[in-house]
Amino acid sequence: MQINPFQRQCNILDYALSSLWRRKLKNAGILVIFSLVIFLVASFQLLTRSLLGTADEILAFAPDITLQKLSAGRQVDMSEARLAHLAGIFGIAETMPRIWGYYFDETNGANYTVIGLAEEKIAAAGFPLTGQEETGFLKRGGVIMSPAVRDNMGLGERRAFSLFRPDLSQVSFRVAGVFSKETNLVSGDTILMCLEDARDLFALDDNAVTDIAIYVTNPLEIDNIARKIAEMMPDTRVLTRSQIRKTYQAVFGWRSGFGSICLLSALASFVILAWDKASGLSQEEKREIGILKFLGFETRDILALRFWESGLVSGLALVIGLTLAYIHVASGGALFQPILLGWSVLRPELFLTPALQFSDFLLLFSFSVLPYLAATIIPAWRSAIIRADTVI
């Protein structure tokens, strides 16, 4: 008798679907738990990928090289006079002295990052802003801050506010602009002001800066120039943008890896449970397999049947889990932000675009669908080799 293999598979798939429906409560339970575990793992993965993507975008604003002075292994202030030494290195397009410090707002219990730049550099940098007051130079007394800082200070539409110097005397400022939300990962707790204002706020010496941002004409020369600077100024730390990127990747990667291990353990536990459940086939299931075998189903038909059942459950769980994870990350990934971003007082408000790469999908598939298939098909094989006469 000539058998149509396609129709045969369709028949087995049809039977698998009806079999799933017949055990709908059990299968719905598995589907819900499996989807939930995949959702957690996928959320973590998507969030990490998205944060790295956002960090990359923000790093586009970072200087090619950052120069900091070290003393006893710790970063200390340095004189703006060092700019003159850098002028002698061929290939440097621009240098930007900066003051980068942290201000603790006791009233609101938050740490802000205060960045001081030369007025003309702020104008030239072209930071993406909203709620801008001045279109030209950021003048003395004016600041640009993140929406989170403005909200945390409770400024509302008010522009005037004051901060305290180390001796507790007050300095008055005016909100000249607010960073747009796209830069929130880096600028989330930032107040940007003129170099002189930052010196005044932190009571630094005249000409003192915390670091120097350096821009290089030819990107291929960045490492070369960084090495020259390090040789010329051995008391400094020279950071290139790629090093900073690696640091970001290491931090997110470590946190993500830690979280992933926890969640993959949950996934493994689920698979072990599935194995346990599947290997203990009920009498009813064993009897059904016996009847099918007696009626002419071969071992491979029973395996195909189990494959379709498990494949449909795990595939559907993967799709549901991934979809939920995508929505979760697109709406901020609230569940895992504390783990990945740290428990800072002032959390940046994130607008992430989930980025799913094929490798991520493959990883999830390998850690969810494949083990589940194995966990259900191997015990099914044991039952599929039940002799047909067991039902007599």
Next chain:
Amino acid sequence: MRIELQNVKKIYNQGMASEVKALRSVSLSIEQGAMVCLRGASGSGKSTLLSIMGCVFPPTSGKAIVGDKQISRLPDRFLTLYRREMIGFIFQRFNVLPQLSVIENITLPLLPLGVSPKERVRRAKPLLEKLSITHRQDFPAGNISGGELQRVAIARALINDPPFLLADEPTAHLDTRLSLEFMDIVCGLKKAGKTVILASHDPLVADHEEVDRIIDIRDGQLVLPKSP
């Protein structure tokens, strides 16, 4: 199309402490179109004999010819393929799947044959009509009476139109009326040219006028074959 067994032996768990000699050198021949009753007490070996004739498993030794094939050395897979073409089997407890509908149960043997859903229904219709269960075709098998279940089991055994129909204690769970009804149906099948082998110790089956031959079996051996 006949069944012939020569010095057939079946030993379960051979070489182990739990070894059971279920059949000891059985030889018999059943001609096409005959209705035969295998009679014996529980544990006498009649189900084992029926299983060998039904291509469920091969004998441990001896020669077993079913139809035109020597099945003694056929691997399990080929045995399955051959069984689904040649044998219709009716179980003692019917062995229908209660969650499936009547028509789904009847057409189950057609699934691994790659028969389309439309064709499955087309083949099932005459059987449903012949066995008077058309009105139950969409009922879950778990919701129908014992007599109807028996008919579903017969229809399922016949869906592939096999030349041999085997039944293991077919009347064990039926009352007299349903048992007689069952015998009427199988007699009709005999008249249609099927070879019918019934394993039973029910006198209603063994003493039925349409039974051509009774084969008594005791302790794995045939006892005094007789003609009625």
